[in-house]
Amino acid sequence: MTLTLPNWTWDYLETVFEDLAQTPAEKVAVLHLVAVTREMSPFLSKLDLLREIICIGLVLLPDHDRPPSAANLRPSSTAASGGTC
Numbered sequence: 623m624t625l626t627l628p629n630w631t632w633d634y635l636e637t638v639f640e641d642l643a644q645t646p647a648e649k650v651a652v653l654h655l656v657a658v659t660r661e662m663s664p665f666l667s668k669l670d671l672l673r674e675i676i677c678i679g680l681v682l683l684p685d686h687d688r689p690p691s692a693a694n695l696r697p698s699s700t701a702a703s704g705g706t707c
Contacts, residue, residue, distance in 0.1 A: 632660050635675065642682050651681060 636656050643649040655678045663671055 632656065639678060639682065642679075644682070648682060652678060655681065 636653060639652040639656060640649055643652050659671070659674045659678065662674075666674065
């Protein structure tokens with residue numbers, strides 16, 4: 623059985639991220655990122671679009687909850703690099 627995601631609109635996504643933004647700077651950044659992602663969406667696969675939307679959400683995480691930067695990660699010979707976050 624395949625489950626599908628509920629339908630959503632770009633306006634709905636903007637509203638959700640805007641509500642999650644805690645500072646005016648975060649609000650501006652999120653609205654800009656959603657606008658750019660919306661413009662690029664016709665050129666992205668569904669997987670890439672979902673990845674970009676998740677990355678926008680990561681912008682809103684408090685500093686202590688953010689994933690470590692690449693500079694702080696231990697090198698791994700088996701890990702593949704990739705992603706856009």
